Amino acid sequence: MILLIGVKTDPVLRYFFDQNYVKRDRRVLFLNVERIGVDIFLSDEGWMLPTGELLPHSAISSVYNRLVSQIRNPWIYYLNWLLDDVYPNVINRPKDSLVNFSKLWQLEVARDMGFDIPKTQVYANFRLKNRDDGIYKSISSVRSIVKRVENNYQNLVNEPVLFQSDKGRHNIRVHLLKGHYVAQEIFSKEVDYRYDLNACCAKRCDIPIALLDKVKQLSTKFKLVFSGIDFILSNGRYYFLEINPSPGYAYFEKQLSGTPISALLYKTLRENE
Amino acid sequence: MSKWLILHNNSKFSSVLKEVLGEKAISVNVDELINQISVNVHLEEGVDHRWTISGSLVDDFHQRIIYQEVFFSVESALYEYEKEDLPYVQFGWQAYLLSLFGYAKTVINPVTPENLSISYYQFPRLLALAADHGFSIPKYEVGRLAKENYVAVDSLWFWPGRELKGDAIMNISVIKGKDVVVRFIRYDDTHLVCWPRLPKKITNRLLRLCNSLQVFIGEVYFKVNQDWFFYGLRPQIQTDKCHKRVLLDVAKCLRDIGNEELV
DSSP, rough: EEEEEOOOHHHHHHHHHTTTHHHTTTTTEEEEGGGBBTTTTEEESSOTTTTTTTEEEGGGOEEEEEOOOOOSSHHHHHHHIIIISSSSEEEEHHHHHHHSBBBHHHHHHHTTTTTTTOOOOEEEEEEEOOOEEEEEESSBHHHHHOEEGGGOOOOOEEEEEEEOOOOOEEEEEEEEEETTEEEEEEEEEESSSGTTTOOOOOOEEEEOHHHHHHHEEEEEHOOOSSEEEEEEETTTTTEEEEEEOOTHHHHHHTTTSOOOHHHHHHHHHTOOO | OEEEEEEEEOOHHHHHHHHHHHHSSEEEEEHHHHHHHHHEEHHHHHEEHHHHHTEEEEOOOEEEEEEETTTTTGGGGTTTTOGGHHHHHHHHHHHHHHHHHSSSSSSEEOTTTTTSSSTTTTTHHHHHHHHTTTTOOEEEEEEEEOOOEEESSOSSSOTTTOOOOOOOOOOHHHHHHEEEEEEEEEEEEEEEEEEEOOHHHHHHHHHHHHHHOOOEEEEEEEESSSEEEEEEEEEOGGGGGHHHHHHHHHHHHHHHHHOOOOO
16 A cells, blocks of 8 residues: 555645546555544554554555644654654655754755855854845744845844855756656746745756756765755856755646656655555 | 863753863853854855854864753743744754754764654664664553553653553553663763663673664663563663762763773
């Protein structure tokens, strides 16, 4: 069986499940983690489903893990162990998804691996002397919204905040899945294209082979089967911004012809059958 | 001797460690870190972490050994923030600390993205690892009905005497024998010191287990009869149950981790 694990309201999981080839496959089962303890029960034997049927852990061949919500209870903690150490072919394991915990840490690793990164500073309990023309954003995965420094009139930074030089609006998103990639470019007016309703569509593009090799190395280092990597292209240089271990790829794929990322994901999940 | 930074939560052990390391160690509590210390990091060609503590600059973190007990205590110092901002601020500080710890010479105990996983010190994982390293382990069940000769617990992080406060999640078999709590310091991949001293065979197994967890300091729980049954490990010392003489010995051994002349 192939498990899709997450919550019903997750648009990415819903989008994947809505693909015809996924929906029709009886080996694919969506488990809504919000129902654990209500009509889905978990034990060391397996999953007790609402139908009364027991799905043993040994019958699970692959998992698409979208445990991105902040649900905290002992069953979710136990599920984390199953996903980390017990189930085969998990995309991605929770322990590997924690590379998203700190953007600063990610940037350091990427820089050490030879990626170009924008000039970056982090301040906390710090009074800024002058506001330059850069951008600022959360240093963690929480409230990950990018804004321009000039629009912030408070010169005092309390909690750690990440400041970067502004490298423009030519955004490149690369989705990498088991060595296969789909790259798209987005030109936006806003500094954070996700909040730019007028942004031009995410058009498929190529990336240099040398960059692709580095992206593959980074993904391998982080043990990620599936990742979304963000760059800004400026003056011919690809500036690494971040790598996302739970990419919201649906937004990007909807702007392509066909469903190349979903198809790759489905193929990868079936590899262990 | 290496340079030490103690990032503490006003624990009894941190004050003992401060006493042992002397004036050369910088000691900062979680409140000072969150609300007073000015932090400045530059990341371009290299990485440069700088702190300003009461007007003095500290910028040699790559040479420092950090003893830390603040990573999971950040929330206790966020009293200046609004409730809805707490997760954002807490994660912000933890994200910063993760980078600082990655840059420091040694961190006791290490904090990396991998060992931040909620499964890292979970009972099922620890028992599987302990069994791999040759320990006898108790039987346990998750998500089943209560059973005779099993103790029911409401958490996947188990230590002896932990009381059941909520719904049970796990049953652990009760083995007849003496409860033994062992405090340990792992110097490196080849050397482990334990209080009390253990049979060599058990010390070797424990060293291999600690190597796989990359943990330097902590407590292990055993039930001992003719055999040593592994019941769990915590990456910290419960000081309220530990004699001050043992704490002092542990702190002195910890100091030696940074003493390259001994190696």
